[in-house]
Amino acid sequence: MSAGRARRRAAGRGRLREGPLTPWLFLAPGLALFVGFRLYPLLDGLRLSFTNARLGRAGYAFVGLANYRRLLDDTRFHTSLLNTGYYAAASTVPVLALPLALAVLLDRGIPLRTVLRSAFFFPFTLSVVTVGLTWLWLLDPVVGPFNYALRTLGIPVRSWLADPATAMWAIILTTVWWVTGYYLVIYLAGLQDIPRELYEAAALDGAGGGRRFRSITLPLLRPVLLFVLVTHVIGSFQIFGQVFILTNGGPGDATRTVVQHLYETAFQNFFHFGAATAMAWVLFALILGFSLLQFRVLRGHTEY
Amino acid sequence: MSPDPATLSRRRFLGRALGATAVLPALARPARAQAKPTIAFWNGLTGADGKVMDELIDRFTGETGIHVEQQRIQWADLYAKLQVSVPAGEGPDLALIHTVEVPHFASDGILEPIDDAVLAGKRFRGEDYLPSTWQGGVFQGKRYAVPLDVPQHILYLNVKVMRDAGLVGPDGKPKVPGSGAEMVAMAKQVTKGDVFGFGIGTVNPGKYTWGFQHLLWQNGANVYTADLKRAAVAEPAAIEAAEYWGAFHAVHKVAPPANASCRDAFIAGRLGMWLAGSWNFTGLREAKVDFTVAPVPRLLKQPVVWTMPHQFTFPRPKAVDAGKREAAWTYLRWITDHVAEWTLRAGQVSASRKAHTDPRITGDPVLRTLLAQAPNWQGGQPTPKWVAAENLTRPVIETVYIGQRPARAAMEDLARQIDALPA
Numbered sequence: 001m002s003a004g005r006a007r008r009r010a011a012g013r014g015r016l017r018e019g020p021l022t023p024w025l026f027l028a029p030g031l032a033l034f035v036g037f038r039l040y041p042l043l044d045g046l047r048l049s050f051t052n053a054r055l056g057r058a059g060y061a062f063v064g065l066a067n068y069r070r071l072l073d074d075t076r077f078h079t080s081l082l083n084t085g086y087y088a089a090a091s092t093v094p095v096l097a098l099p100l101a102l103a104v105l106l107d108r109g110i111p112l113r114t115v116l117r118s119a120f121f122f123p124f125t126l127s128v129v130t131v132g133l134t135w136l137w138l139l140d141p142v143v144g145p146f147n148y149a150l151r152t153l154g155i156p157v158r159s160w161l162a163d164p165a166t167a168m169w170a171i172i173l174t175t176v177w178w179v180t181g182y183y184l185v186i187y188l189a190g191l192q193d194i195p196r197e198l199y200e201a202a203a204l205d206g207a208g209g210g211r212r213f214r215s216i217t218l219p220l221l222r223p224v225l226l227f228v229l230v231t232h233v234i235g236s237f238q239i240f241g242q243v244f245i246l247t248n249g250g251p252g253d254a255t256r257t258v259v260q261h262l263y264e265t266a267f268q269n270f271f272h273f274g275a276a277t278a279m280a281w282v283l284f285a286l287i288l289g290f291s292l293l294q295f296r297v298l299r300g301h302t303e304y
Numbered sequence: 305m306s307p308d309p310a311t312l313s314r315r316r317f318l319g320r321a322l323g324a325t326a327v328l329p330a331l332a333r334p335a336r337a338q339a340k341p342t343i344a345f346w347n348g349l350t351g352a353d354g355k356v357m358d359e360l361i362d363r364f365t366g367e368t369g370i371h372v373e374q375q376r377i378q379w380a381d382l383y384a385k386l387q388v389s390v391p392a393g394e395g396p397d398l399a400l401i402h403t404v405e406v407p408h409f410a411s412d413g414i415l416e417p418i419d420d421a422v423l424a425g426k427r428f429r430g431e432d433y434l435p436s437t438w439q440g441g442v443f444q445g446k447r448y449a450v451p452l453d454v455p456q457h458i459l460y461l462n463v464k465v466m467r468d469a470g471l472v473g474p475d476g477k478p479k480v481p482g483s484g485a486e487m488v489a490m491a492k493q494v495t496k497g498d499v500f501g502f503g504i505g506t507v508n509p510g511k512y513t514w515g516f517q518h519l520l521w522q523n524g525a526n527v528y529t530a531d532l533k534r535a536a537v538a539e540p541a542a543i544e545a546a547e548y549w550g551a552f553h554a555v556h557k558v559a560p561p562a563n564a565s566c567r568d569a570f571i572a573g574r575l576g577m578w579l580a581g582s583w584n585f586t587g588l589r590e591a592k593v594d595f596t597v598a599p600v601p602r603l604l605k606q607p608v609v610w611t612m613p614h615q616f617t618f619p620r621p622k623a624v625d626a627g628k629r630e631a632a633w634t635y636l637r638w639i640t641d642h643v644a645e646w647t648l649r650a651g652q653v654s655a656s657r658k659a660h661t662d663p664r665i666t667g668d669p670v671l672r673t674l675l676a677q678a679p680n681w682q683g684g685q686p687t688p689k690w691v692a693a694e695n696l697t698r699p700v701i702e703t704v705y706i707g708q709r710p711a712r713a714a715m716e717d718l719a720r721q722i723d724a725l726p727a
Contacts, residue, residue, distance in 0.1 A: 162563040249699060252700070252703035264695070
């Protein structure tokens, strides 16, 4: 190879290394995956929501806003929205509070801390199917151990999952049992970030446990609380697995949620992808709205 | 000069390896052309019946050399998978589906029509089959399916539970209700504490449409009007059937809760009379439950027994592989010729009449009962909307079952929903 050619190649390489293309080349693999598997389906979903597309049929036509207008008349969609909202609201307090209470206890260095932390985290390592099937059996009205225990204690039993008054609460209970460990770990990390001196100073000033929790723990944990709240609310709007297994939306439509309605529209009743994607975009708009609201309300940072 | 193997360079080695991989398949090709094809067969036989099918397929492979790769998927998932895979050219060579699924799959072009001449050439003749099963394979004048068997219900009676309630005859066998009113009365006599008198369906009795269909058709009602243009579920006969259905739990409190497992309750001795699929009986025998069976009782006006025969279908491929198609027909012929064994071991009466006189089948009390129901068999209506209407029915009848809504309001709501189904 001549010296001139080698120099030209080296210069070429240099241009490539320092040129504007270089960062894009590094980004390309991740970006290709993101565009291919996230952005494209997302936007294609938006396009489909304006069509009468059905899987298995070759052609489809653009129908404008018809799918969105149909949602206004779809009473089962309204029921699903209400149920989803109810679940999100009702499950938020236990999901925020229970792991926090446990985290505060574990943070105090009680005995068997590590064992307990693992024990609380264990349910979260299970898949939603396992959790659902386990609780389905536990809550079985005839042969389930839960009702058996109640009968033994002389407490009147009921079919928790087949009663519109209790079915959603049974789902919430299952979810709380499942996710508590996960949020507990996040809270623990947050608690360990709070400087111990603050507690010592407060104790010297005569602040009791409750006051220390209110004035130090809660304000300094605000970013963590915001994270848990936003993650949980987003997850709540997307709830499907537990409902699908425990009640399949029943009894009647008492626990039917938006994603379940969407799933059935897309994959069980005629594969109406157009109508289902319209629901998905309504759900997306709702989640986005609630997330922005939460950020606005809980924004801000406390420092001492 | 050939290079010393020890000094074989990496580049040369890779080159040779590549060459070899290119040549090997070419050498193997003539041998493969003579090999028997492998066919993909999807079905929803996820219970004990799947194992029976496995064993029969093993025998078939032993006799013919044709391999059948079974994919056993829950029925609902199987139907979703067919709808997704077939248009993409990824469907199986053969699929077993329920008769009620034939119209919508046929109208969506998922199934390939079966030519009458081909059918005759493979020795499949209508007169060999029970008419309702053979007709179930036809949609708008074209045949899309060949029936295998007829899953149906029977009434199981738990001997111990019935005896404890004093409902046994002089022969020690449980009494069988002869009418709707008698069923309610007997169920009330059995129900005590956590023991229930009567349950329909394996799990989730509250939304068990199969059980509901018995009552609907027994009362002379229907899902769609005869012209298939609108829902018939809000007509008086249908509302009456829904009332009778819901009252077992909502009014008389003799049926298990809407989400109970009736099978577990029956095995655990907490259910006296159980209307459920015949495919449960082999499992009950294994669980050593003391039980007897009776035909599906006539609870309303007519002695109708709702059925959903299984049908073999050819999902439409991108291009027909003649060898595989022929192999699929060979399997269909073989399983039809050996259907008596399927009936004996899987507990499903065959659609073809040939096995009906087999002494092993007529000698079995359960199978004999099932066979005797044949004149009363009833299938769905030939509309592509049937399955969607059935999906809508489940939550609605559950609201009646748990007493959340009166039957009339629920059925009127259901009719509205069915009529609003998009074309």
